[in-house]
Amino acid sequence: MGELEVEKHVRNILSVEKKKDGFESLVIEHPRMNGAYWGLTTLDLLGKIETIDKDEVVSWVMKCQDESGGFSGNIGHDPHLLYTLSTVQILTLLDKIDVLDIDKNSISICRFSYIAICCLSILRHLEKINVEKAVDYVVRCKNLDGGFGSTPGGESHAGQIFCCVGALAITGSLHHIDRDLLGWWLCERQVKSGGLNGRPEKLPDVCYSWWVLSSLVMIDRVHWIDKEKLARFILDCQDRENGGISDRPDDAVDVFHTYFGVAGLSLLEYPGLKAIDPAYALPVDVVNRIIFRK
Template sequence: MALVSGPGRGGMSDMPVEMRLFVDKHVRYIQSLDTRKDELEYWLTEHLRLNGLYWGLTALHLLGHPDALPRDEVLEFVLSCLHDNGGFGAAPGHDAHMLYTVSGVQILATLDAFDELDRRVPGGRQKIGQFIAGLQDPETGTFAGDEWGERDTRFLYGALNALSLMKLLHLVNVDKAVEHIQSCANFDGGYGTSPGAESHSGQIFTCVSALTIAGRLDLVDHDKLGAWLSERQLKNGGLNGRPEKKEDVCYSWWVMSSLANLKRLHWIDGRKLTEFILQCQDPELGGLADRPGDMVDVFHTVFGIAGLSLLKYPGLAEVDPTYCMPREVTRRCLGK
């Protein structure tokens, strides 16, 4: 669904201020993130470093500035987080984990660097694939996050996401994974972190996207789940993660990505949501916050921009609702 008819890239200056995305400010904000090493926050968020790089790089691509970060430095950092066992840590010296491994693969895919990976780390792609495959429980089909065994549908989705980008989905039992997702389905059409857990928009994203990758969206009641997701929109236009909770910019992605895959995106008020997302910008220093007036961060910045892309905001590159990556990148990797 088109948000507005009218200006394409370069025409945003003609839009009213309240409907304007401050692209240049957001680009500079993301570029500044690795220069704040004298701030406590920088070191307190070291456990999110690789994730943060994926969030920032993805936002820059969607904003139309794919070269705003130095490619060679990004690639060097990513490879410095790779362990001999094929898993990625959040930063050099951190333990390998599924969540960071997925971000590592997504960054490599975005940079079109899989061949470089294999040249610099012989058999690198295969090692990563084997690390991910080794975290699948053969009995239940679900995945652990690391060697310590925590299980969550986020890890299952991450596994299918990364393996499909590397064309290594055959390394795992996809049918068993699908069975596990179905065991997490609830009466309201939603999904939780595990069987019996409460439906939550974030977990619904992981399950619907995993089923999309597996080619099994036929298992989802599109109307029932679409209705539950559309009810996440509040009067101010923002979306929440579950009933009786506050709105948050990040749910612009978690909710709408599933609606997009279910072909029900038109069930929410796109213009009101757009206005809410844009109110969460810092118009001076760039970045987006969870809600208007709060501190910005790169997590909410990428998911706000990705949400605007789903709403076809003028000038933004198309985002893939299954992968939260530029559509042009996933088409290249998946051959679609």
């Protein structure tokens, strides 16, 4: 199967921030908060979070806050709910959630069902929305094939399925899912190479090692796929010389696919990696400590 190049992946992630004029750094200029979440979570799953200066990260994160309470993708940019979730995940990961004005932040969240539900759950403020109505909307996005679309009647897609299943898992509403039917649809996403795609007739992509696997874990059907072949596909997408993971073998690596590749391996219980929570997309020990107070 091969080995995960841990030290090289760590160096690759840390190098992105240092190379301010590099291509990868430039293309994530706007969604840098997302990139920070992907990179930091990857480091934590690899057991290497101590390689970064937490106070420096927190200082930068707080400079991205808008007066509305929400956060932007980078300093001086407009706030967005997606970047606000990444911010909350980063601060939760670093055990620095106390720097937030939680009441102000939770009020700023108003749309995007999974992101809002996940973020409010982490902040322990789910009561600020009508959870029953939010769940009802997610359920109306369910299709006859067992999958979910982005809106009622929309095509089933693995990425959107994760959002819907994650929202239902966090709200304790997984009983609305036909687990066998959805499990079948998700397992059909595995192709001959062992990789997973997002919908029928598409190429495999390492990122679906998260979108598909996490959903299968949440509905207890992950044993329906060939986990060894999938792990081999992810490992084959590594840049064994410089570190990082790409979407498919021999393509250019990036922090997005590096995170989802390592997260996928974590769900596959790859040796040496920390466990990741399939609904919150954070290490299990962080979720237990911060969200469930265990």
